[in-house]
Amino acid sequence: MNTRMRRAAIAFCATGMAVSLAACGSAKESGDKGGDKESSAKKGDAITVGLLLPENQTARYEKFDKPIISKQISTLTNGKGKVEYLNAKQDATLQSQQIDTMITKKVDVLILDAVDYKAVASGVKKAKDAGIPVVAYDRLAQGPIAAYTSFDNQEVGKTQGEALLKAMGSDAKASSKIVMMNGAITDPNAADFKKGALSVLKGKVDIAKSYDTKEWKPENANSNMEAAISAIGKDKIKGVYSANDGMAGGIITALKSAGLSKIPPVTGQDAELAGVQRIVTGDQNMSVFKSYPQEAETVAKMAVSIAKTGKLDSSIATGTVDSDTDKAIPAVIVPVVSLTQDNIKDTVVKEGYYTLDEICAGKYKAACDKIGLK
Secondary structure (H helix, E strand, O other): OOHHHOOOOOOOOOOOOOOEEOOOOOHHHHOOOOOOHHHHOOOOOOOEEEEEEOOOOOOHHHHHHHHHHHHHHHHHOOOOOEEEEEEOOOOHHHHHHHHHHHHHOOOOEEEEOOOOOOOOHHHHHHHHHOOOOEEEEOOOOOOOOOEEEEEOHHHHHHHHHHHHHHHHHHHOOOOOEEEEEEOOOOOHHHHHHHHHHHHHHEOOEEEEEEEEOHHHOHHHHHHHHHHHHHHHOHHHEEEEEEOOHHHHHHHHHHHHHOOOOOOOOEOOOOOOHHHHHHHHHOOOOOEEEEOHHHHHHHHHHHHHHHHHHOOOOOOOOOEEEEOOOOOOEEEEEEOEEEEOHHHOHHHHHOOOOOOHHHHOOHHHHHHHHHOOOO
16 A cells, blocks of 8 residues: 555554543553463464455445555565455354354464454454454454454544534524434444434434444435435435445435435545545535554554564554453554545545545536536
8 A cells, every 4th residue: 555545653542532441551551462372482474364354335345454454464574474354244144154264274363343243252252262363453342352443433423423513504403303324233333433423413403313224234224214204304304414425325315316405414434435426516515534544554563463473562552442341452543534525635535545536537527626626
């Protein structure tokens, strides 16, 4: 990945994070989370890293996470490190089987982005018992996790909520009805996004309908939005909190199909190309930009450090988090940015996610010209 995609230092010490952060001491102070068997001997560069990602509907996993992690592992191991990759395609049962596969293959460390953070707990323990430490990626899985990196998930929700209120303008009042389209209940991040958003929205607007969207699927968000329009009335909806861009697409389709002359503000997250293009046209108000390169490079550093030495280098993680089943997990929490028409160039373009030609292709050129995106 181009070096321009690297952001400020990856060791980030913060308070009020989306997960419970302990005092920002060094990871070394939290004890050796690498496991028992694997810490008995150091390995060379010829390590094998298992990589389990949760789904392939969201563009980020195949476009950013997998290639960046693979490249960073290769760089850190002088080209000798190997990555065993599997994608669960949003199937928690399949992911449990994939953990077993990685144990059978005797990988040296496992990077896990859980489909269902609770369901994988037994698999995480099984891996640790087999001498394979597990690094939780993007979602804090339950079980004996060796290290963790993600974004400030409650801050994501706060950022979305604040942007929605700002976009609503004079409609941001206690009597104004909005719809909340939250993520899947199997994703711990979704609960944090919701909590952060509610901390901003509660009492400021009337949350007329709220949904936990099964599997984060746009088609489910579309169905939920159709139900909300029917229950509330299309002209009474003054804004929609959408937890991510994919669902925002389904929501906006439902709003347009209902015949609204003006689409109310709709939030998003992930800075997907389609989401950025909807921001350009004004159909979507904002998204949340997250530096996937920083997150991916961080988890690769964690995995290589643990695989080669049996424990996490204390210079990598400066904070800790607590899960429901484990305490003081060494962690790096990556900051987020509100993405609007005003900072497209300074975020997704500057970081190399998309070029202006990609964003402004075809029917989007006129909209780009209109907002001065050239």
